[in-house]
Amino acid sequence: MAQVMAQDVRQLSRMTLDPLMWTASLAALLLGVSTLFLIIIYVLYQASGLIGEISLGAFLFSEAWVPLAEPPRLGIMHAWMSTLYVTAISLLVAVPLGVGIALFTAELAPPAARAVLQPCLEVLAGIPSVVYGFFGFVTLVVWFEAWFDMTTGVSILAAGLIVAITVTPFIASTATEALDAVSAGDREAGLSLGVTRFYTIRRIVLPRAMPGIFAGVVLGFARAIGETLAALMLIGNSVAIPGSVLDRGQTLTGLVATELGEAAVGTPKYHALFAASAVLMVLILLINVGILLAKKRLLRHGF
Amino acid sequence: MASNPQWRLHQPRALLAERLFVAGAWIAGSMGFLLPVAIIGYLLVNGIGVLSWEFISAPPRGYPLGLHGGILPAIQGSLAVTMVALGVAFPLAVASAIYLAEYAEHPRFVAIMQFLAECLAAVPALLFGVLGYGLLVVQFGLGISALAGGLTLAMMMYPVILIGSHAALQSVDRSLRESALAMGVSRAYVIRRALLPRAWPGIIAATVLAGSHAVGSAVPVLFTAAVVQTRSAPSLDSPVMTLPTHLFYLVSEAVSFEHAYGTAFVLLVCLLFANTCALVLRRRLRMRGE
The missing domain is CATH 1.20.5 (Single alpha-helices involved in coiled-coils or other helix-helix interfaces)
Structure with missing residues (x-):
């Protein structure tokens, strides 16, 4: 030393x-x-x-959510059905829009447009959930009342459309990455054969980028089911089982966010809210782990 | 492909499909531009009229609360929980990134840790709130407090700062590190004098992004830190008001849309400013890298 x-x-x-x-x-x-x-x-x-309070089947598929009943009835079917509706609507809008934005960015956009569009999408991704909820409340909800002659415009459709805006930048940026990864050589080989740009994209570029785009859509799905406040503020928080997209509902996330603070610690209701969170968590983690593990394989396809 | 002559450039059907595709892509692209501009513009235009010195310097008043007065305690509370969160998450995440980038010897260990960090980053904000409430507020007895909220946000920020800092450290030129080590100085010296000075714009950019994400996030603080009203200045062991939860309260209880516009304005201006800073830093880092 x-x-x-x-x-x-x-x-x-x-x-x-x-x-x-x-x-x-x-x-x-x-x-x-x-x-x-x-x-x-x-x-x-x-x-x-x-466990012991209610069977898994009843919790997920048959019981209603009436925690104040005696004994309490603690089923979350209405919640996952609302989540399913909201997610389906949001993906129906966000997938075409996001992939369209990606096709524009990667294939058509002049460099200046690309330089403007990317920060725009980052801004869109940076707007907090609660601000989206407020924005939907003062625009979509008001319009719905006028268009559909509803007493209140809060509905599954309003929530789904706003959640669509929150996941669009995600799908767009992952899909752009996937399209960018297709080599210029493949693209030029197609064009040199004298076919149109659309045909080249449809038959050469898209098949190669598809696994990456698919990964983006699945990750967008996971984000949509985890979205809390934007959906909660627009969906009307009703524990009835939704019949149509213009009904009110309550997503899984909304159920937990609304009730957790008021549930007495250690009661069956308290545990049921953790169980609802667990359903959400298992779903989202399985999706992400699956995509992360498959990522190498999905992306290798593109090169 | 070429054997399919109907897709050649001069065929009318091919040209029609091409035009439809181009039109569709331009429409999608302009939506990507118009949506953020419209949403931000709408909220800013409606919010700026509400803004006054009183609005940002006075506590909320009136009945129901928030009808009059301002949002000062919410601004203070948001700052308080974010500072607690940054104070915990930043050193932990940067130290973790240094370990992964400089000390870790097995590529497999690095890959597993990266994988876990990415999983953590994918966990929705609600679950952090649920954990923070169940564990910190109830079981550890922290109560609804700025400390519990800050720790919950810290857990949420950690993976974002870690992933960004790790990438920033890795982007530093390999040869720089090797030539420094070849001169016989310690790793700690190389990290402090050669790597961190070059990686810091990336580290700060990741931190600003994680921080602005946390400032805007209402759910994790909704059960762990937030109340509708506070009278005193924020302290660690008492509940606070925050900007996003105040906005949520104003809208969900239909108190005052005017003040909701004002609150959203203040929140958005802070976030846009932070995001622009992060963007500029990242640009600078990329330019230096090239």
């Missing part, structure tokens, strides 16, 4: 600072990443309190 110190002061810092930074940064990493497991384990643990 004395030798080392005599040689170089820097050497000393290597002896002391490096192990310290190594340990501290590894500890930070393990602590931070462990929150993922903390969420999974905690939500499942609290959800398990519902």
